[in-house]
Amino acid sequence: HHHHFSHHQQTRRISVNALQPSDTFPRRHNSATKEEQSKMAESCGFDSLDSLIDATVPKSIRLNEFAFSKFDGGLTEGQMIEHMKDLASKNKVFKSFIGMGYYNTHVPPVILRNIMENPAWYTQYTPYQAEISQGRLESLLNFQTMITDLTGLPMSNASLLDEGTAAAEAMSMCNNIQKGKKKTFLIASNCHPQTIDICKTRAAGFDLEVTTVNLKDIDYSKGDVCGVLVQYPGTEGEILDYGEFIKKAHAHGVKVVMASDLLALTVLKPPGELGADIVVGSAQRFGVPMGYGGPHAAFLATSQEYKRMMPGRIIGVSVDSSGKQALRMAMQTREQHIRRDKATSNICTAQALLANMAAMFAVYHGPEGLKTIAQRVHGLAGVFAVGLKKLGVEVQDLPFFDTVKVKVSNAHAVADAAVKHGVNLRVVDGNTITVAFDETTALEDVDTLFKVFAGGKPVSFTAASLAPEVESAIPSGLTRESPYLTHPIFNTYHTEHELLRYIHRLQSKDLSLCHSMIPLGSCTMKLNATTEMMPVTWPSFTDIHPFAPTEQAQGYQEMFNNLGDLLCTITGFDSFSLQPNAGAAGEYAGLMVIRAYHLARGDHHRNVCIIPVSAHGTNPASAAMCGMKIVSVGTDAKGNINIPELRKAAETHKDNLSALMVTYPSTHGVYEEGIDEICKIIHDNGGQVYMDGANMNAQVGLTSPGWIGADVCHLNLHKTFCIPHGGGGPGMGPIGVKKHLAPFLPSHPVVPTGGIPAPANSQPLGTISAAPWGSALILPISYTYIAMMGSKGLTDASKIAILNANYMAKRLENHYPVLFRGVNGTVAHEFIIDLRGFKNTAGIEPEDVAKRLMDYGFHGPTMSWPVPGTLMIEPTESESKAELDRFCDALISIREEIAEIEKGKADVNNNVLKGAPHPPSLLMGDAWTKPYSREYAAFPAPWLRVAKFWPTTGRVDNVYGDRNLICTLQPATQVAEEQAAATA
Amino acid sequence: HHHHFSHHQQTRRISVNALQPSDTFPRRHNSATKEEQSKMAESCGFDSLDSLIDATVPKSIRLNEFAFSKFDGGLTEGQMIEHMKDLASKNKVFKSFIGMGYYNTHVPPVILRNIMENPAWYTQYTPYQAEISQGRLESLLNFQTMITDLTGLPMSNASLLDEGTAAAEAMSMCNNIQKGKKKTFLIASNCHPQTIDICKTRAAGFDLEVTTVNLKDIDYSKGDVCGVLVQYPGTEGEILDYGEFIKKAHAHGVKVVMASDLLALTVLKPPGELGADIVVGSAQRFGVPMGYGGPHAAFLATSQEYKRMMPGRIIGVSVDSSGKQALRMAMQTREQHIRRDKATSNICTAQALLANMAAMFAVYHGPEGLKTIAQRVHGLAGVFAVGLKKLGVEVQDLPFFDTVKVKVSNAHAVADAAVKHGVNLRVVDGNTITVAFDETTALEDVDTLFKVFAGGKPVSFTAASLAPEVESAIPSGLTRESPYLTHPIFNTYHTEHELLRYIHRLQSKDLSLCHSMIPLGSCTMKLNATTEMMPVTWPSFTDIHPFAPTEQAQGYQEMFNNLGDLLCTITGFDSFSLQPNAGAAGEYAGLMVIRAYHLARGDHHRNVCIIPVSAHGTNPASAAMCGMKIVSVGTDAKGNINIPELRKAAETHKDNLSALMVTYPSTHGVYEEGIDEICKIIHDNGGQVYMDGANMNAQVGLTSPGWIGADVCHLNLHKTFCIPHGGGGPGMGPIGVKKHLAPFLPSHPVVPTGGIPAPANSQPLGTISAAPWGSALILPISYTYIAMMGSKGLTDASKIAILNANYMAKRLENHYPVLFRGVNGTVAHEFIIDLRGFKNTAGIEPEDVAKRLMDYGFHGPTMSWPVPGTLMIEPTESESKAELDRFCDALISIREEIAEIEKGKADVNNNVLKGAPHPPSLLMGDAWTKPYSREYAAFPAPWLRVAKFWPTTGRVDNVYGDRNLICTLQPATQVAEEQAAATA
Numbered sequence A, B: 001h002h003h004h005f006s007h008h009q010q011t012r013r014i015s016v017n018a019l020q021p022s023d024t025f026p027r028r029h030n031s032a033t034k035e036e037q038s039k040m041a042e043s044c045g046f047d048s049l050d051s052l053i054d055a056t057v058p059k060s061i062r063l064n065e066f067a068f069s070k071f072d073g074g075l076t077e078g079q080m081i082e083h084m085k086d087l088a089s090k091n092k093v094f095k096s097f098i099g100m101g102y103y104n105t106h107v108p109p110v111i112l113r114n115i116m117e118n119p120a121w122y123t124q125y126t127p128y129q130a131e132i133s134q135g136r137l138e139s140l141l142n143f144q145t146m147i148t149d150l151t152g153l154p155m156s157n158a159s160l161l162d163e164g165t166a167a168a169e170a171m172s173m174c175n176n177i178q179k180g181k182k183k184t185f186l187i188a189s190n191c192h193p194q195t196i197d198i199c200k201t202r203a204a205g206f207d208l209e210v211t212t213v214n215l216k217d218i219d220y221s222k223g224d225v226c227g228v229l230v231q232y233p234g235t236e237g238e239i240l241d242y243g244e245f246i247k248k249a250h251a252h253g254v255k256v257v258m259a260s261d262l263l264a265l266t267v268l269k270p271p272g273e274l275g276a277d278i279v280v281g282s283a284q285r286f287g288v289p290m291g292y293g294g295p296h297a298a299f300l301a302t303s304q305e306y307k308r309m310m311p312g313r314i315i316g317v318s319v320d321s322s323g324k325q326a327l328r329m330a331m332q333t334r335e336q337h338i339r340r341d342k343a344t345s346n347i348c349t350a351q352a353l354l355a356n357m358a359a360m361f362a363v364y365h366g367p368e369g370l371k372t373i374a375q376r377v378h379g380l381a382g383v384f385a386v387g388l389k390k391l392g393v394e395v396q397d398l399p400f401f402d403t404v405k406v407k408v409s410n411a412h413a414v415a416d417a418a419v420k421h422g423v424n425l426r427v428v429d430g431n432t433i434t435v436a437f438d439e440t441t442a443l444e445d446v447d448t449l450f451k452v453f454a455g456g457k458p459v460s461f462t463a464a465s466l467a468p469e470v471e472s473a474i475p476s477g478l479t480r481e482s483p484y485l486t487h488p489i490f491n492t493y494h495t496e497h498e499l500l501r502y503i504h505r506l507q508s509k510d511l512s513l514c515h516s517m518i519p520l521g522s523c524t525m526k527l528n529a530t531t532e533m534m535p536v537t538w539p540s541f542t543d544i545h546p547f548a549p550t551e552q553a554q555g556y557q558e559m560f561n562n563l564g565d566l567l568c569t570i571t572g573f574d575s576f577s578l579q580p581n582a583g584a585a586g587e588y589a590g591l592m593v594i595r596a597y598h599l600a601r602g603d604h605h606r607n608v609c610i611i612p613v614s615a616h617g618t619n620p621a622s623a624a625m626c627g628m629k630i631v632s633v634g635t636d637a638k639g640n641i642n643i644p645e646l647r648k649a650a651e652t653h654k655d656n657l658s659a660l661m662v663t664y665p666s667t668h669g670v671y672e673e674g675i676d677e678i679c680k681i682i683h684d685n686g687g688q689v690y691m692d693g694a695n696m697n698a699q700v701g702l703t704s705p706g707w708i709g710a711d712v713c714h715l716n717l718h719k720t721f722c723i724p725h726g727g728g729g730p731g732m733g734p735i736g737v738k739k740h741l742a743p744f745l746p747s748h749p750v751v752p753t754g755g756i757p758a759p760a761n762s763q764p765l766g767t768i769s770a771a772p773w774g775s776a777l778i779l780p781i782s783y784t785y786i787a788m789m790g791s792k793g794l795t796d797a798s799k800i801a802i803l804n805a806n807y808m809a810k811r812l813e814n815h816y817p818v819l820f821r822g823v824n825g826t827v828a829h830e831f832i833i834d835l836r837g838f839k840n841t842a843g844i845e846p847e848d849v850a851k852r853l854m855d856y857g858f859h860g861p862t863m864s865w866p867v868p869g870t871l872m873i874e875p876t877e878s879e880s881k882a883e884l885d886r887f888c889d890a891l892i893s894i895r896e897e898i899a900e901i902e903k904g905k906a907d908v909n910n911n912v913l914k915g916a917p918h919p920p921s922l923l924m925g926d927a928w929t930k931p932y933s934r935e936y937a938a939f940p941a942p943w944l945r946v947a948k949f950w951p952t953t954g955r956v957d958n959v960y961g962d963r964n965l966i967c968t969l970q971p972a973t974q975v976a977e978e979q980a981a982a983t984a
């Protein structure tokens, strides 16, 4: 019938391969196609990518095989999401009343979607380049202002890793304030157990003695106490008036650190008014999900007096080249990358993204809104306490904010009954339970609790019916009277439209990976793929308390186990700890493992740590924090560790040698040929090899720390393994170890943990982070990355990362000297271009090039590290050839701009580099006094005509800001005056 | 023991109210606080908001009570999400092999997160203001290029509502091409049943006769056939060669419309090469989720010859004031808002957001990637067919692409067995099943199907094992040979980073609600809250086929029923149809209900529709499409309908009166006092009252269409009920009716539907949309809005919307005449400012003001509608006083700029308004020849110094573009030349 529709079968055959799922991931992550790979390798003088790799990675350390027992072929994006859904279904979200520093919170959806799920916020780098970071700098200044307002102390940093480590940082500040002369630090027993354990662990390296004391038993008479840590409200809920206590401490020259709670501080007299010297805590419950432990932003506030001793990044107000207000990071000389082994903190990556979320939570609710939430939480706790008394249950008689302490005959039985109602309680001891309320608690939840505590007996009242009987439990003397969050920013953006636009207004000022490549050497700013990010905001991952029974977190546990296995395969190690929540925390943890190992063998004296001069500043800082003596070794002209010098150092210190810290490939971007020899020298002299895994992106699938000979290493999951940088955190720094070190991996006082896979026996070094598995919520990112890439995809990633770096080095070498290379003339996954010559020929410094790059729409490479006067470029495998070319074009064009100065055609002091960056306000000014043209300043490359990212300020004056230090929002009137002046 | 920690209980008591959940929604949506409400009312001369409302909304139509039987108090955001999760859990996601125009697809996560879940894309308005819309204009041009490339026809529009209505639009084009002289339209029986029914329904109004025919039975001899619709591949999968068929049709002067499938067209000879005149279809399977029926972008392509007859919006290339390429909407004179009752299509809101997603899908995969997917889908279908033959099942012997037709003894039994395996099949008839494969099908799914069809018998092979035996089923004569998607845009952005940046680059050019208020009169650009948007991308809502058994969609069904009830309460109607998927589709559906009602009563002659001259263009267009005769009535000086004229018209036509279409409050922004009289006049003369619900934002909770006296009305859920505008769609236009009209509400040929709540009996008018409940996926937005606001929140929204409009009118009235007001001097929720005077005094037109507003960071109000020479401003309730003030400040400042011209201080032809907008390229140009300063052009208001949105082009030349019509991407070489020229 259909004869007029003629057709002929074809005989093309189908291959099974062609029927495999089509949503494969590696081609979305790795940029270069096969064709491009060949072309680019050829341009570097090699006939194929593989021969470039062979010439680059020393044969002696190349892996023979690399395969996973799971996910080896790589899951597709669809399969990955299915797998994560399966894991998610194995997590059971119970209502948590556990408290202990972690509370459920309503993440405002507008913040969830527009910050936490928004690549324009989560792919930003730490705001070192202030002119293209004014948005998050403002948000972090909001954070600092929120912290100073609520704590009543004038200085805050822009976040720390968690409450426990913040307390440890405060302890170390006390030690420093007392110039290391008073070696006892007291911790009140009403602090969270994880806080206590972290401080105890941390104290070891500072040679401090930490004693846990009952407040009433404190005795300062020996004069050896540098500081004391108390908690307000206490871990079991009580609110104590520390006024007299602090006076007494001060009278004995003892500094007082208070751990506190931001929500409580909206209704409680602030620690600053009580006289506290330092206040620490977590901003988690300000709209950041619990996430089974993190990431969250911790805070640390102190007085002006101690500001230069504060750890972490601090945002400050300064001015730009036109004299207009502009923000930037302040007092950078305090930081570990400058102070190295003189540093007393190693914090680098912090929790910027989460600090931004918490600050926006305060912006959205405003002071009144926050107080309303606090009063509600307090009211629910009060209703609960009244109800329990009615049920005949004994309730602790001290005032409380949100946590009620209860005596029962069998605490475990009550907790088990609660679990049957889908509720988790904290069992303090066999007879004690605490119940902590939060923003998400409803009256019906209180009714459920009544049922639990009534133990089957009928309850003759409801929470609602009790409410009118309930009175505030906060003592009048401790009621907050001072205002807070009075700045207009906290009193304006209370509707969703207003907050949405505020978030977008800030966002529009910041350059992120959504705009262009961010080729920061040593930072590995690669693709943070959406599929990787999706599970991070699923409720079955976000809404679990870190101390929930592990049976309720089987999805997480399965992922930890799988991830541990995968990381072991990748690194050649035997066991992993997922506890350290940043790279530097991993360094510290790894060195503490080595320390514990030596101690366990009776080698108490082994405390020398050899560190090459080229090491990242966190390395010496971490070693110092472990009480190690740092011995530096130099590098040779090729950038390699000076092996004779190393051998001499090792031999000299052989009786006391603890460890070598080595970065591989080196921070100079070279695969040192002598790495196996280096490891051997250390081992031969009784030391352990600590490898800094920051450069793992050049190793995965090609070689591994374990294979090379290291004993322990940390991984920056926020570099090689795709956790986005979040504008300065979160990160994760798990550590892997060889078998002999596995017993010493950290544990946790509330939820015992250890190596994954678990070693036969365990002698944990202590506790590193507040949560058992660090920032568990972001582990799905690295996990999905590895699972989707599979072993081949990952190996290709390493190869292409190396290819991309070599391709760029090749394109740039005729314009800029490339500083270090391997034996065959290639570089690793990053390389250094040398700008030192331009200082003489043109008065140009690296900063000028970095700022001018902004005019081209780019974030500058790593500046003057590891070698002053240079730029270190790391393209990663996720950048396309087109993007690499665009960046090279920009640098080459800038080189021509420098040549104009060299030739005398441009003024050495007043040229397009010194004038950079050029914000619109300047470019559109009626007056134009520059010796170069506006268009030359604004549109130096053709692609900028199609779309251009605009820096929002002129060059920011760092010196001015540090001389006139302001680290909080200025009063509205002052800003208004400035604005008026600016637009007059 | 704690005596040194003194504390005193306070006696502040807790109220139950204070213990209610704190994440309430209305205060996030409605802008004005109580305090602001009073202040703003006072500034309008009223002592309170309520007295302003009393003075504004006529007493006679005020509701006495307004309460919901469900959600009356409003859910909090947290409760809402819980409720939606509960509904989601009642939807069961089965694997769909149903086909029929809906296929599962992998939405690329980078597109999901950065477009579908990104307010910067979904809150954009239709790109009428080209200079701040170049991003989505480019994306829509990509869409058009993709359609023209794949169909092989040179002209495409930028989306239609769905495949079925696109076919109906094509039918109407055929009618027009033949000048209405050939009144038969043939539809091949191999078209989807919903397509056939929509065309049949639509034909009635055009007086066309639609006949469904077997292709072999076609007879053109009567010469009355205007066109014929065939499907390629057919609904049951067969691929026919239409070459000869089309020649024959053309020989008889018959136009050929082909419904086709984009994925198939990557491997099949394109319809254009076969000679088709028009091609229609759906772009759904290009990365847009099925969503239980929509929203998806349909397409329509045709030849140059018929371009001026094309329905819908068309993007075209033009130049800006500096002669640089710039995009804008082309040939707007074709559209209904210009042609009114001469229009042959009423399409207005289309599916821009989904067209963008589909275009980005093609950009991401590129031509090779798309072909790979197509070949894979085809291969899986081939494997299935081979397997079935091996199982002894009869498989249709015609070539197929993705759908295999199978004969079985009991189709229902097989389908039931499939359901037990979590699989849905299409039952064509008792002995026929079709199985359609898609991008998400895996080899294992084919194995499952083998199990189903083996009926319990063991299967001795697997899909994988069969693959090598399988040959392509596509006849060589129909294999695609011509290239497609050759433009670089489709061959560049294939990694996630590249696509991410492309999406963000386009986004950065477009102003959206993320930047500032978009006060478009009649468009109600209000907050699209995140909580409302979240369920829209949950898999249990996205991944359901519209024809899946309703038992699998109980969550959806429950929501439909609740929503129907809520909308009935809001409108005062008795039953709702959720089928129309845009406002204009609702108008058409509502008028068709009236038509059916008259017909059912034997009133065949009732075909006169009275429409005020001030009505939106879609009203007369819709009425014309129903075959009605339009009688216009004028308005009086106050903007009210001229009642005597109306009465006269009604009486004159009383024997033939079908309906009145009336917008309330009027399109002039006034609550007409005579509205009850108007309704009475119509009813007295045998007509029905159709109310255009576009202005429902001024009614909800205060009055209602049903209460006022209307018989039917449509709601633009994308206005009053928070579905975002998506840059020109999606929308939803459900209609509500009084009891007597309920039986006539539309049904659906595949899944019978009708009014919600269901009327006692039903005589459906036919089918309006391709899916039974229209764009079901976006209904959660309106549903959650209503449920979170509760009756009081919604009423407050209406009041504040009115307040905001009056506040602005008051602020502006000393600077611009406010054109119409109610009896007490107030305006409704929007108002008109009159610019006509400036034409004489300063040579200024509304366009100049709208373009200059861009320099102030704003999207202009509705221009020259409903009154030429005016601007209509609608602030909505979601805009804060601060934002209203900023907008007023901008307009007042512009008024001063006009005054400068009036005073002769500025040149009448060369001033800051005529020169607007001012893009950076112009402002930073080395040459500046304007008589005003750069800063005056760029920073006319202080807030612009803090953050400014930059227009990316100078004023776009509409006339040039229409004279030199280009509606696809230009070849790369040409663009390169232009870029080179631009940067030379």
Ligand SMILES: Cc1ncc(COP(=O)(O)O)c(C=O)c1O
Residues within 6 Å of the ligand: A347, A348, A349, A522, A523, A582, A583, A584, A585, A616, A618, A619, A663, A667, A692, A694, A695, A716, A731, A733
């Ligand atoms: C080589 C090296 N080691 C360690 C670190 C510290 O890691 P983190 O910032 O995660 O603490 C960095 C950070 O840039 C680094 O580059």
Ligand SMILES: Cc1ncc(COP(=O)(O)O)c(C=O)c1O
Residues within 6 Å of the ligand: B347, B348, B349, B522, B523, B582, B583, B584, B585, B616, B618, B619, B663, B667, B692, B694, B695, B716, B731, B732, B733
């Ligand atoms: C008064 C009025 N009626 C009808 C419509 C058409 O609605 P839609 O664009 O959803 O088809 C509009 C759209 O702006 C309108 O303003």
Ligand SMILES: O=C([O-])O
Residues within 6 Å of the ligand: B126, B348, B349, B523
């Ligand atoms: O396009 C309009 O919505 O009028």
